[in-house]
Amino acid sequence: MQLDDLIGLREVDKEAWRALEESIIYYKGSPVGTVAAYDLSQEALNYDQCFIRDFVSAGIIFLMKDRTEIVRNFLEVTLKLQPKEQELDAYKPAKGMIPASFKVASDGSGGEYLQADFGEHAIARVTPVDSCLWWVILLRAYVAAEGDYSLAYRAEFQEGVRLIMELCLANRFDMYPTLLVPDGACMIDRRMGIYGHPLEIQSLFYTALRAARELLICRGNEDIVAAIDSRLPLLRAHIRKHYWIDIKRLNAIYRFKGEEYGETAVNQFNIYVDSLPYYELDKWLPKKGGYLAGNVGPSQLDIRFFTLGNLMAIISELTTEKQSQAIMVLIEERWEDLVADMPMKICFPALEGEEYRLITGCDPKNIPWSYHNGGNWPVLLWMLAAAAVKTNRISLAERAIEIAESRIQEDEWAEYYDGKKGRLIGRQARLYQTWTISGFLLAKELIKNPSKLPLVSFEAFPGEQSSRACEFEIDSFDQ
Ligand code: GLC
Numbered sequence: 394m395q396l397d398d399l400i401g402l403r404e405v406d407k408e409a410w411r412a413l414e415e416s417i418i419y420y421k422g423s424p425v426g427t428v429a430a431y432d433l434s435q436e437a438l439n440y441d442q443c444f445i446r447d448f449v450s451a452g453i454i455f456l457m458k459d460r461t462e463i464v465r466n467f468l469e470v471t472l473k474l475q476p477k478e479q480e481l482d483a484y485k486p487a488k489g490m491i492p493a494s495f496k497v498a499s500d501g502s503g504g505e506y507l508q509a510d511f512g513e514h515a516i517a518r519v520t521p522v523d524s525c526l527w528w529v530i531l532l533r534a535y536v537a538a539e540g541d542y543s544l545a546y547r548a549e550f551q552e553g554v555r556l557i558m559e560l561c562l563a564n565r566f567d568m569y570p571t572l573l574v575p576d577g578a579c580m581i582d583r584r585m586g587i588y589g590h591p592l593e594i595q596s597l598f599y600t601a602l603r604a605a606r607e608l609l610i611c612r613g614n615e616d617i618v619a620a621i622d623s624r625l626p627l628l629r630a631h632i633r634k635h636y637w638i639d640i641k642r643l644n645a646i647y648r649f650k651g652e653e654y655g656e657t658a659v660n661q662f663n664i665y666v667d668s669l670p671y672y673e674l675d676k677w678l679p680k681k682g683g684y685l686a687g688n689v690g691p692s693q694l695d696i697r698f699f700t701l702g703n704l705m706a707i708i709s710e711l712t713t714e715k716q717s718q719a720i721m722v723l724i725e726e727r728w729e730d731l732v733a734d735m736p737m738k739i740c741f742p743a744l745e746g747e748e749y750r751l752i753t754g755c756d757p758k759n760i761p762w763s764y765h766n767g768g769n770w771p772v773l774l775w776m777l778a779a780a781a782v783k784t785n786r787i788s789l790a791e792r793a794i795e796i797a798e799s800r801i802q803e804d805e806w807a808e809y810y811d812g813k814k815g816r817l818i819g820r821q822a823r824l825y826q827t828w829t830i831s832g833f834l835l836a837k838e839l840i841k842n843p844s845k846l847p848l849v850s851f852e853a854f855p856g857e858q859s860s861r862a863c864e865f866e867i868d869s870f871d872q
Contacts, residue, residue, distance in 0.1 A: 398458075405802045406837070409830045412806060413451060416827040417463065418443050420497050421505055424463040425470050427451045427831070429494070430808065430823035439510065440823055442494035445471060445524040446580060450775050451831035452531050456538035457838050457845050464535050465544060471495065471528060472553045474509040486511035489556030491528045493521035493582075515582065522578035522594055525557040526601035533604035534848040545608045554605050555617055561598060562620045570627035571689075572598045580701055581739065581765045586752035589690040592636060592702030596685075599628055600709040603851050625854060632685065632711055635662070638696065639683030639719060640675070646694070647671060664694045677730075682723030683716060687740065698723075698731070698741045704776035707783055709851045721786045724777070735769040735800070735815035736777055736793040743767025758821060762813050769815030771797055771807070772828040778836035782843045783850055790840055797833060806830050 399407045416427040426443030452464045471491055479488040486492070492509035500506050512520045532554070536545050544550060567573040572595060576588040579597070587593070606621050646669070649660040674696060685703050688695035707717040724731055731738050743761040744752050753759045759766040774797055781790035801807075808826035809819040839846060 405798055406834065408802055409806075409834050412825055412830050413454075413827065413834065416451075416825070416830070418497060420466075420470060420507060423466050425466045425497075425507075426463075426495070427827045429827060431825045431827065432823045435823065439494060439496075439515070442496040442510065443467075444494040445491055445521070446493075446527050447772075447828045449527050449531050450772060450828050450835050453534055453775075453848055454831050454835045454838060456534055456848060457835075457842070461535065461539060464531065468528070468532055468535060468544070468550075470507055472549060474507060475525075475553055475556065477552070477556065484513065486513075487560060489525065489560035491521075491524040491557070493519075493524055517577060517583060519577040519582045520575060521582070522572070522574045523580065523597050525560065526594075526597040529554055529557055529601040529604045529608070530597070530849070533608055536608065537848045542608070546610060550608075551610060551614070554608055555614060557601070558605050558609075558617050558621065561601070562617070562624060570624055570631050571595050583756055583759060583765055584752070584754050585740075585759065585765050586695070586744070587688060587699075589688055589693065591688050591695075592632075592685050592699050592706075594702075595628070595632055595636075596702040596705035596709065596711055599625070599632070599711045600705055600851070602628070603709060603854070629711060629854070632706070633713060633716065635689045636685040637683060637716060638674075638678070638686050640678050640680060642683070643671070643674060643678065662689060662694070663692045665692055668692070669694065669696055677727065679723055679726035681719060682726055683719035684723050685712065685716075685720075698738075700731070700737055700739055700770075700773050701776060704773070704780045707780040708776065708849060710853050717780070717784050721780065721784045721789065725786075725789055729814070732777075732793055732796065733769070733814035733816075734796065735771060735810045736774045736797055737769060738815070739765055739768055739770050739773065739809075741767060763811040764809055764819060764821070767813075768819060769810040771801060771809075772826075772832035775832040775835040775839065778839040779846060779849055782839055782846045787840060787843070790836065794833075794836055794840065797836075801829070801833055806833075 399410055416431045417424045418426045418428055426448050428441050429444050429447050430440040448467060455463050474492050474495060476486050476488050476490060490511055492511045493515060495507050495509045497505050498508040512518055532545055536542055565573060571590040574594050576584045579593045581587055602621050602625055609618055611618050649664060649666055651663055651665055653660055684698050685706055686694055687697040687699045703720050706712045707720060730741055743766045745761040749761055758764050761767060774793060777793055778790040781787050804818055805824040806826055806829045807818045807824055808822040808829060811817040811819050
């Protein structure tokens with residue numbers, strides 16, 4: 394968007410474009426990314442860096458507005474930061490990783506270089522597993538916007554995608570098709586009890602596998618392509634079956650027996666019935682609604698609703714058509730819990746009391762209904778809009794956009810909101826947070842031009858059974 398193009402736009406959109414423009418980082422004279430927040434009122438910490446996950450919404454809106462150069466530059470420079478060899482030093486990032494963030498540093502003699510952070514500087518030294526997944530997703534969006542594979546087919550890009558896939562598909566001790574990660578390995582980059590197989594990572598993993606499958610040239614990559622092809626259906630079936638919660642499934646789980654051994658076990662993860670707040674859930678779940686659980690593992694079913702994972706599952710068709718519709722029904726019927734005064738909650742409900750203390754490690758930033766622990770994050774608006782377009786529930790996104798629009802500019806594009814209804818600007822929220830700005834613009838653009846959705850969305854996987862057949866299969870899981 395050039396400044397001339399701002400003529401005729403509403404004030405809030407003009408201001409958003411201006412702020413987005415100001416957030417751009419230049420390297421050797423070329424635009425390569427955006428800072429996390431352009432907030433001069435607070436100490437920057439690492440908010441003056443370009444985060445890979447934060448840049449995605451900016452990247453997509455730039456692609457939609459023919460500002461493809463910045464996205465290409467971003468992809469090129471971040472690819473150069475990816476380690477291509479395995480270091481012996483275990484504190485060094487693994488081969489194939491993409492950093493959490495990077496910044497332009499001065500070499501002391503007038504030159505510039507890019508300094509990456511793979512989590513070795515980040516608070517709590519969290520590993521950014523989602524970065525490499527978002528990177529592949531953005532590369533595929535670039536290819537889709539340009540209608541041209543030439544960038545992705547360049548040898549260094551093929552190598553980059555391949556290394557990411559090798560890292561994700563490596564042999565592990567784990568026995569599931571999902572990806573095993575430590576706590577805080579994604580947007581929620583603090584301890585929040587999401588170690589193991591958190592939904593956010595699984596949805597992004599699935600989306601990135603689909604993207605990589607489109608981008609990799611098969612010749613020379615036969616082994617990786619075969620590995621992706623065998624992983625995709627297993628991962629999809631695993632999530633659709635074991636993560637799904639609706640009233641029917643809840644009934645089945647409620648009557649689970651424990652301690653089952655062997656192949657015929659119905660309660661495969663040995664979920665202890667008393668670990669779930671049945672009476673809360675039975676009240677909360679709308680009759681026709683449902684959602685994917687936050688995490689599944691040994692004797693663990695995390696029933697918190699995590700927004701990013703659920704919305705990305707819809708966008709990438711990780712969920713069946715029926716499940717996607719049920720998630721949208723849940724959002725509509727539980728609007729006051731999930732959207733309320735600022736779209737939308739990062740997760741619901743918050744961890745409180747003893748659970749909060751034990752699971753977050755008494756994190757003062759993550760007190761109940763704050764920040765990652767049940768705060769509201771405007772960046773999630775674009776994913777809600779994309780999921781709404783995908784499921785043909787556009788009016789839901791319009792409603793959410795209207796809510797955001799009524800205060801987002803006045804609140805100076807806050808990073809997140811606190812409180813059960815999201816009425817309070819987050820206690821430690823940055824202002825002029827770039828993904829709040831770009832997420833808002835992107836949500837509006839997706840609603841205005843739904844034909845742009847394929848930049849980020851996927852159709853049912855070729856060869857996948859029709860949705861009906863899958864639903865039959867899922868129903869039969871419950872028997
Ligand atoms: C916080 C968020 C993280 C984001 C970063 C920069 O750490 O939890 O998801 O990438 O800020 O905005």
